[in-house]
Each structure stands twice: as structure tokens, then as C-alpha cells.
Amino acid sequence: MATVEHCLYCFETLSAYLESRKPMSLSEIEKSYGEYVKEVEAGVAASDKTESLEKRIPALRRVADSDFSEASSSSIPSSNSTMSLTTDTAATSTDSLPDANTPKITESPLFVTWNTVSARSGHTSLRGCIGTFEAQELDEGLSSYAITSAVHDMRFDAISKRELPSLEVAVTLLTDFEDCADAMDWEVGTHGLRVSFAERGRRYGATYLPDVAPEQGWTKEETLVSLMRKAGWAGRKDKWRSVDLKVVRYQGRKKDIQYPEYKQWRDWVKQRGVDAEEDEDEA
Incomplete structure (x- = not known):
């Protein structure tokens, strides 16, 4: 099925295209996203542990003297500590990671859909959708159709750089093609x-x-x-x-994410100097 990494790759490809830079590859994104999820989940676990300790503090204070109480409370990380996960952190889950027993999909017919998301209502509107029924290597196919659906869908103007923050991308991998007995x-x-x-x-x-x-x-x-x-x-x-009518039915394994989730992962990547290393290699 389509994954978060596939969606991140589409955002990364389009963003790099609009910014005239080299994008990360799908394999690089898959590796970095796995590390990103582990780090976020570690932060959540630490935050949960801290919250549990904070809940026990009132009881500790009732049985300890004031000096000990003050020392105990001062050792607890504050709400803006790096151990806590802020409310604007994009949700991540091991559900987005591939099952070790599930064969990795490397090629598939696919569609890439871009939507705009209303900041006021959250309503989504189609901004571009193009794909192919011919199986594509995912690293090349997703990259190609991420750009094609964003700038070459004749129903819409090309997506501009300023629109990136309002976008949602959906990747659909197509499966189970069957001729219908009737319409x-x-x-x-x-x-x-x-x-x-x-x-x-x-x-x-x-x-x-x-x-x-x-x-x-x-x-x-x-x-x-x-x-x-x-x-x-x-x-x-x-x-x-x-x-x-000749009707063919098929099924689709879809995943979608919005720009803030891409931006948060991309900021995490930049903090680790990945871009700087790429720039040095290119130089």
C-alpha cells in the first residue's frame, strides 16, 4: 500500500522543483523517516513518563517536608522541555511503517493527487491529479507524476511555491484490475x-x-x-x-498527508545537516 514515505517523497520532489534544488531520493527518505519516527516515539514515551511523575507529585508533597518538596518539583522537566511533545507536532505511528512480513512494493500503477486545504474550514479542493495504469518503479514514477500532476494538469494553473503550505498530497497505488461483467x-x-x-x-x-x-x-x-x-x-x-461500455474495476491503496507533516520532518532532516552534506558533495 502507499505509505507516508511515498507522500513525503512527492512533497520533497515538488518542493525541490519549485526551489530549484536537488531532492532527496525515495530510499533516503525511507531511511530518515524510520529514524524520525523512532525519535518522536522516544520523545512521546519520555513525555508520558514525565506526566506520570508530575501526577504523583501532590502525593509526595503531602508526606515530605517543604524543602524536599521544592527539590523534587525542581527536578521535573517543564512543559517546554525537549522531553515533551508539543501539541503542534505531527502525529506519527508505527502503523505508517511497513510490516516486516509484507513484501516491499517497488513498482505499481499509481496516481498522485494534490489538494488545497482551506485554513478556515479544513475543506479540501482538487488541485491536480494525474497518474498511469502502467506499472512504474516507485522512485521514478512518484517523482515524475508528483510534478506532472502539480504543473501539467490542464484543468488547473501550475502550482506555485507560495501554495505549498496549503497543500495535501495523496498517493494511490492501484491493484486488483478486473473486467466487469457489466456496468x-x-x-x-x-x-x-x-x-x-x-x-x-x-x-x-x-x-x-x-x-x-x-x-x-x-x-x-x-x-x-x-x-x-x-x-x-x-x-x-x-x-x-x-x-x-467496457468497464474495468480496480482497487487502490491510498495514503495522504498535509504540508505541516512534511515540513516538520523536513526541518528535522535539516537540523541533522543532511542538506549541508549534499551541498558539499555537489560542490
């Missing part, structure tokens, strides 16, 4: 669809990822008609069943 042989929320058909000598085709129909609240019929419209079909809505 209704699929499930909303489980399958993505790829339709193709011909009418009056013209060929049409379009796709929706698995999350589109449930996000829009569409029925199967509404999804199919919308997908045909997306392909360019201009026929009457009530005549869609007369079109000879």
Missing part, C-alpha cells in the same frame, strides 16, 4: 473505475479513483454518468445505458 459489477467505496467506449466513430475513456464516488455521495449510476461526461460524452443522461 454495475463493482462496489462504491471499494473499486475505482476505468471506462472506455466508442460512439459515432469517436473513442472515449476516463477513470475515477476508488475514493471519488463515496466522497461525492454518488450512486453507481451517477458515478458512471459523471465518468462518461468526464470522458467527453455529450449524450442524454437517460440514454447512458444504450452506450456499449
Whole structure:
């Protein structure tokens, strides 16, 4: 399935493209993110231990003299200590790390989606989405489609550097392609669809990822008609069943993150001098 590291790689690729610098590789990100998660989790464990000790202090004070109490309380790290995790720290979890028993995915058909996130409401709006049904090596495919979907989706203007802080990226790795027995042989929320058909000598085709129909609240019929419209079909809505549709269903393993999570990891990387080492090597 898609991972946090895949999403970080897309952000890193786009950010580097807009800043005219060399991006970190996918393998470098996977290695650094594993170290980052361990450090954050260690900080959380230390914070939990400190909190437990702080809860016991009132009881200690009741049985100790005032001098001992003052000495005890002064030894407890403050809330802004490096041992504590602040509330604006992005959540991390071992759930984002690959299972040791799960084979690592190195290539897959994929889509990269960019959304803008409203600072006021948190609502997301599509900003670009392009992918491929041909299996790609992930290091090359994610890098290529992160840029392509950000600056070459003809439905939108190219994403600019100033927009980075408002972005969310979603990576979807596509699996389980199957020909449908008929246009209704699929499930909303489980399958993505790829339709193709011909009418009056013209060929049409379009796709929706698995999350589109449930996000829009569409029925199967509404999804199919919308997908045909997306392909360019201009026929009457009530005549869609007369079109000879070829429908392929597939599933998607999706992961998404927003810019603050990327920024926090990237700041952690910079603090360890990774960029400086790369600059020296390039020089």
C-alpha cells in the first residue's frame, strides 16, 4: 500500500522543483523517516513518563517536608522541555511503517493527487491529479507524476511555491484490475473505475479513483454518468445505458498527508545537516 514515505517523497520532489534544488531520493527518505519516527516515539514515551511523575507529585508533597518538596518539583522537566511533545507536532505511528512480513512494493500503477486545504474550514479542493495504469518503479514514477500532476494538469494553473503550505498530497497505488461483467459489477467505496467506449466513430475513456464516488455521495449510476461526461460524452443522461461500455474495476491503496507533516520532518532532516552534506558533495 502507499505509505507516508511515498507522500513525503512527492512533497520533497515538488518542493525541490519549485526551489530549484536537488531532492532527496525515495530510499533516503525511507531511511530518515524510520529514524524520525523512532525519535518522536522516544520523545512521546519520555513525555508520558514525565506526566506520570508530575501526577504523583501532590502525593509526595503531602508526606515530605517543604524543602524536599521544592527539590523534587525542581527536578521535573517543564512543559517546554525537549522531553515533551508539543501539541503542534505531527502525529506519527508505527502503523505508517511497513510490516516486516509484507513484501516491499517497488513498482505499481499509481496516481498522485494534490489538494488545497482551506485554513478556515479544513475543506479540501482538487488541485491536480494525474497518474498511469502502467506499472512504474516507485522512485521514478512518484517523482515524475508528483510534478506532472502539480504543473501539467490542464484543468488547473501550475502550482506555485507560495501554495505549498496549503497543500495535501495523496498517493494511490492501484491493484486488483478486473473486467466487469457489466456496468454495475463493482462496489462504491471499494473499486475505482476505468471506462472506455466508442460512439459515432469517436473513442472515449476516463477513470475515477476508488475514493471519488463515496466522497461525492454518488450512486453507481451517477458515478458512471459523471465518468462518461468526464470522458467527453455529450449524450442524454437517460440514454447512458444504450452506450456499449467496457468497464474495468480496480482497487487502490491510498495514503495522504498535509504540508505541516512534511515540513516538520523536513526541518528535522535539516537540523541533522543532511542538506549541508549534499551541498558539499555537489560542490
